[in-house]
Amino acid sequence: MNKDRLESVLPDGWPRPSGYSQAWRVPAGHDLVFVSGQIGWDAQEEFVSDEFVEQFEQALANCVAIVSAAGGSAASIVRLTMFCRDKTAYLESLREVGAAYKRVMGRHYPAMSLVQVADLVEDRAQIEIEATAALAPANT
Numbered sequence: 001m002n003k004d005r006l007e008s009v010l011p012d013g014w015p016r017p018s019g020y021s022q023a024w025r026v027p028a029g030h031d032l033v034f035v036s037g038q039i040g041w042d043a044q045e046e047f048v049s050d051e052f053v054e055q056f057e058q059a060l061a062n063c064v065a066i067v068s069a070a071g072g073s074a075a076s077i078v079r080l081t082m083f084c085r086d087k088t089a090y091l092e093s094l095r096e097v098g099a100a101y102k103r104v105m106g107r108h109y110p111a112m113s114l115v116q117v118a119d120l121v122e123d124r125a126q127i128e129i130e131a132t133a134a135l136a137p138a139n140t
Helices: 052-069 087-092 093-104
Strands: 006-009 023-027 030-040 077-084 111-116 127-135
Touching: 023 093, 023 127, 030 052, 052 077, 052 127, 077 087, 087 093, 087 111
Parallel strands: 077 111
Antiparallel strands: 006 023, 030 127, 077 127
């Protein structure tokens, strides 16, 4: 264990989860970035599509863009919380969601939660994603 690096945490004997991590250890001294809920619209606040997968990919890309603006990258993200209006739409498109995820995040899997909600503030929004990132101290 390197006390200066971000590390995925998995208790002994637990199976490695597929597509997410159980937890991330963030050493003291890292800058934390808390990204507010991002939806499937672009930088001009225009929806890219009304389809779930396209909105998922855009919302996730928005999270990464904000973390990048703070000096991090997709690999800096330690937590994603996703709020979707239709769990069935998510489950029925898991393969496409997984491909979209890998286009944005690569094979980096933060701790994640998915919650079905009754509605989102923007009527056209299908999903909203919050992120927490941990950026290495500037002197390393």
